[in-house]
Amino acid sequence: MESNEDNRAADPGLPPEHGEWLRREVGEWTREALIQKDQAGWILARYGLMETETPRSLKRVPMIRIIAALGAVLVGIGVLLVMGANWEEIPRFGRLVLLMFATGGCYFTGYALAHGRGKQPAVGTALLLLGSMIWGVSILLIFQMYYVAGEDGENAALPITFCGVLPLAYLLRSPLHLALSVVLGAGWLLFVVSSAPNWSGTQVSMLLLAVGCLLYLLGMLHRGRTSESAFASIYAGFGLAFVMCVLYALTFVGIHDRGETRHSLPAILLAVSAAGALFAAFARVAKTDRASAWEARALAVLSVVGFVLLYAPAKWATGDAFAWKLTMNLLLFGTELGMIGLGWKRLQPGLVNVGLAVFFVHLMTRYFDLLSGMLPQGLGLIGAGLLMLFSGIWLERQRKNLLRSMKGV
Amino acid sequence: MKRWFIAIVAAQLLFLVGEAGYYQWTIATGTPIALRVVPIDPRSLFLGNYMAMNYDISRIDLDKLPEPPETKPFQSGETLYAVLEPRKPTAVLIGVTRELPAASVPNRVFLKGVALYADGRTLNVEYGLERYYIPERRQDEVNAIWSAHALDPEHTPVTAEVSVSRNGQGFLRSVSVKGKTLAY
Numbered sequence: 001m002e003s004n005e006d007n008r009a010a011d012p013g014l015p016p017e018h019g020e021w022l023r024r025e026v027g028e029w030t031r032e033a034l035i036q037k038d039q040a041g042w043i044l045a046r047y048g049l050m051e052t053e054t055p056r057s058l059k060r061v062p063m064i065r066i067i068a069a070l071g072a073v074l075v076g077i078g079v080l081l082v083m084g085a086n087w088e089e090i091p092r093f094g095r096l097v098l099l100m101f102a103t104g105g106c107y108f109t110g111y112a113l114a115h116g117r118g119k120q121p122a123v124g125t126a127l128l129l130l131g132s133m134i135w136g137v138s139i140l141l142i143f144q145m146y147y148v149a150g151e152d153g154e155n156a157a158l159p160i161t162f163c164g165v166l167p168l169a170y171l172l173r174s175p176l177h178l179a180l181s182v183v184l185g186a187g188w189l190l191f192v193v194s195s196a197p198n199w200s201g202t203q204v205s206m207l208l209l210a211v212g213c214l215l216y217l218l219g220m221l222h223r224g225r226t227s228e229s230a231f232a233s234i235y236a237g238f239g240l241a242f243v244m245c246v247l248y249a250l251t252f253v254g255i256h257d258r259g260e261t262r263h264s265l266p267a268i269l270l271a272v273s274a275a276g277a278l279f280a281a282f283a284r285v286a287k288t289d290r291a292s293a294w295e296a297r298a299l300a301v302l303s304v305v306g307f308v309l310l311y312a313p314a315k316w317a318t319g320d321a322f323a324w325k326l327t328m329n330l331l332l333f334g335t336e337l338g339m340i341g342l343g344w345k346r347l348q349p350g351l352v353n354v355g356l357a358v359f360f361v362h363l364m365t366r367y368f369d370l371l372s373g374m375l376p377q378g379l380g381l382i383g384a385g386l387l388m389l390f391s392g393i394w395l396e397r398q399r400k401n402l403l404r405s406m407k408g409v
Numbered sequence: 410m411k412r413w414f415i416a417i418v419a420a421q422l423l424f425l426v427g428e429a430g431y432y433q434w435t436i437a438t439g440t441p442i443a444l445r446v447v448p449i450d451p452r453s454l455f456l457g458n459y460m461a462m463n464y465d466i467s468r469i470d471l472d473k474l475p476e477p478p479e480t481k482p483f484q485s486g487e488t489l490y491a492v493l494e495p496r497k498p499t500a501v502l503i504g505v506t507r508e509l510p511a512a513s514v515p516n517r518v519f520l521k522g523v524a525l526y527a528d529g530r531t532l533n534v535e536y537g538l539e540r541y542y543i544p545e546r547r548q549d550e551v552n553a554i555w556s557a558h559a560l561d562p563e564h565t566p567v568t569a570e571v572s573v574s575r576n577g578q579g580f581l582r583s584v585s586v587k588g589k590t591l592a593y
Contacts, residue, residue, distance in 0.1 A: 087544075088544050092429070092433070096425065096426070096429050099425060100422050100425055100426070103418075103421065103422060103425070104418065104422055107414075107418045108418070111411075111414060115410070115411075131418075135421050135425075138425055139424075139425070139428065142425060142428050142429050142432070143428075144542050145429070145432075146429070146432040146433075146436070146580060146581075147538070147540060147541055147542060147580065147581035148432065148537060148580065149537050149538070149539050149540040153537060153540075160424075164417075164420075164421050164424070167417055168414075168417055171410060171413050171414060171417065172410075172414070
């Protein structure tokens, strides 16, 4: 590890009486999520106030350490391969011990590295995530060991792993664990819906829309909390992905069918989402900025529209109905505009880029829908190509103008 | 935070122990029965190779049972219990019921299942015993068994040894072909 003198050599010198001030300030910056924990360590190390690896010192890591690390990785992979090849020969008790050892080993080593005294936070976080994944896989392997299938077997693994990983996400303030939880929860939901009987296309769509809205709402509610601000992007990102995918799918003929509304879950979730969004619009979130208030209102409107669509008259909601297609396309277009506007207002280029990309895909899809049948195949493709070319150039120009104007704000 | 972390990790590890312990205890203390198997061999994307097990009790014609159940029809997704009489070489399906009896019934085993498909008085039932995991390198062996069984099921009988707990939960112990156990 780099010594304090090596770090201090990079700096002309920090008066000792300022050391305490810097420690205090860096602590505040970390608490306010202005900087990450490892960056805090680097800043303090630069002034000789902490001993830790810095990006500069890591560049000077001796070759022998890299070789040793690679050797350790190879040994680890070899151990896994040997275990895998002889898995059937190992008695059940032995397999259980190995799984527990792997899970516990990753967890405790990861914790020591990530939350010890500024040692290897990146490696530690990765090991903690690996521990959670190994735990989930262990549940499945034990089901497999005892040949347990169906709803008492692997169907139960997703929700159990979700319940185990989510508390860790909040305890460790780990965005990676939260992302894993959301993926597990989404996978479980999709599995339940796909295997359950008597769910119409409309009910499934509205259920997924409701989940997307709720995830986005969670993102909004986490935005103001400094200790979990990173969670806001994850929840909002997944929520937006759900909403966009559902709205996009609903613009196609035949995705939705009326069927008989037997399940109240989509309606309940949409109602909760609408109520939560309205609460956010008029309560804490609204006090943050006007954009957040409008964002919450838009979310409430989307939830209410979903609720209405769930109970729309059969004649209006059939695949050929012009009103349905128009509504879905307008909803999707409105969401795209909302993303672009929000990204511009909040100075988030990523949101602007995604909004424009989705708009482009939407545009091209409608082109093929509307015009491909009217034009001979060759002309249709030429038209599509020209449209892509010119709209791509125009969109890129608009995107650059938007990003330039954001920098000027 | 450290204390909570240790508590959560300990809970996760205890869950693994509890999961394995429950299944092991049930297999050890449950009522053993043998079921006649019709094996198929697909490949599971997520859990390696397994034999998809179909049993002679997977498809039930309610009117042909020695003790036909009540006339109220079963619905898809409904939980039910196959009433079996343990016999050699394999258990015999006697009836189907919706409820477990409060006390044990002599010479009767109640195996819990879910009606996948119900068409009047015919049911397709899943018991959670439908997968027997086999190592990839033994796939050829299983294919040979399936081919022989498909050609001559009477002379290549396949049976599954199952332990059934008091609450009707069944657990596969082993699969046997002509009396020889396929142990993996």
